[in-house]
Amino acid sequence: MTWWHDAVFYQIYPRSFLDTDGDGVGDLGGILKKMPYLAWLGVDALWITPIYPSPMRDFSYDISDYCDVDPLFGTLDDFDQIIAKAHEAGIHVILDWVPNHTSSDHPWFQEARSSRTNPKRDWYVWKEPTSDGKLPNNWLRSWSDQPAWTLDDETGQFYLHCFLPEQPDLNWANIDVRDAMAETLRFWLRRGIDGFRMDVVHLIGKDPAMPDDPEDLVAIGHVPLNDRPEAHVYLKGIRKVLEEFDGERTSVGEVYLLDPEVVATYYGQADELHMSFNFASLFTPWRAASWVETITRTESSHNAVGAWPTWTLSNHDNKRIASRLDGDPMKTRSAAILVLTLRGTPFLYAGEELGLEDAIIPPERVVDPGLRDPCRAPLPWTNERLHGWPSDPWLPFAERPNDFSVETQEHDSASMLNFVRSLLSIRKASTALRQGSLNELRDDNGVLHYRRESSDEVVDVYINFAKEPRPITFLPGSTWLLSSSGVKVPASGQLLLVPGDSVIVRVSP
Secondary structure (H helix, E strand, C coil): CCHHHHCCEEEECHHHHCCCCCCCCCCHHHHHHCHHHHHHHCCCEEEECCCCCCCCCCCCCCCCCCCCCCCCCCCHHHHHHHHHHHHHCCCEEEEEECCCECCCCCHHHHHHCCCCCCCCHHHECEECCCCCCCCCCCCECCCCCCECEEEECCCCEEEECCCCCCCCEECCCCHHHHHHHHHHHHHHHHCCCCEEEECCHHHHCCCCCCCCCCCCCHHHCCHHHCCCHHHHHHHHHHHHHHCCCCCCCEEEECCCCCCHHHHHHHHCCCCCCCEECCCHHHHCCCCHHHHHHHHHHHHHHHHHCCCCCEEECCECCECCHHHHCCCCHHHHHHHHHHHHHCCCEEEEECCHHHCCCCCCCCHHHCCCCCCCHHHHCCCCCCCCCCCCCCCCCCCCCCCCCCCCCHHHHHCCCCCHHHHHHHHHHHHHHCHHHHHCEEEEEEEECCEEEEEEEECCEEEEEEEECCCCCEEEECCCCCEEEEECCCCCCCCCCEEEECCCCEEEEEECC
């Protein structure tokens, strides 16, 4: 097993984690300041979303320089300190890398659009208007019903942007682009980074014919429809760059394709991605039968190619799990048990350990064109007016920030924070939960059950998705490890599991 098979990753969206310089935007200093908290919590790895120089039209996912830190977040020295402090605490660090597109302010694109004959023209995707002056095809960009093409008035060609017009797509078919992007990886690998989360990495391979998307699917945008063999060729090259460096460097890809069988192909033959996000878990309804289906498909598709699955319930682009569960604390705890006991690598979104819900953003405070502001609300650290932030943050806090603050919860043994901390400790001490097989998956009248089994340990997990209490009978010798309600397995070996409750028990092998 490699380190990322055992690890629990913690996603930090720096803008919303903690500000230390008083400008209202979270920064690298905030991550450094809270490194002791992250070590206390018990996470094994940090995923830090983009911190690169950027005009911030998409909050650093529109990069104007891949090899520096935007002054808004700090300096390269700050980032080096994060790597050093994290490694001292036994925590790995991966950084977001955006291979599909740059900012339109990037010097590469400024050169490319200067003339049709510029040497960097082919670094991006350009197409002539059709004979009647129309768009090259019917592709739509993400977060919008608008075309994925913009006409460059100076040169008379359209350029492709699967996201904002200010995020032109790179042309990975050009070897010079691949070489240049490989150098951006090496820059951070030399600084000691442990790997990368790779943004919409499946999108780097595109059909050179650029055919229309099917009419019945156009409205969802092109990104989730783009599954091309070229991407696998490019991913093999990326994997080789990671393997140039000592130590185990990893990659986790955002492959935004909802079919687990297709996602699993992006692992290649252990020569492409090390891991890929399983987005099905973000959209699985809170029903036992639905989770049986998602887990079964994930297990089957990944086992077929020898791939290691991942699990996540929240991130910076999607509604938080606590809000999806209507703020139900019992269900939110059971969701934590679910994501941290399935076979695979779990990813927690900062604030998930607090049961944090989405914020309500008044119209005058909206900043994101994709309407993702609610899930990006800042973390409340203290019970002061600004909750540990030196000035008003860039987005408002979620409702009842004192209830969800670290200060409130760390001193409450019954809090969500201490529950998640206990769950992480149990997982870390359990070979079965970290590395064991997953067996006996079933829906027992609304109760999801599965078994994690290693050579020295057997662990059973039960989650009651039903609206009524359900009786559970445990095997002889079962030992209670944790439940979302705090109930312990009675000596009789039988328990009436209330709605939303879950329990983890160890069985003698």
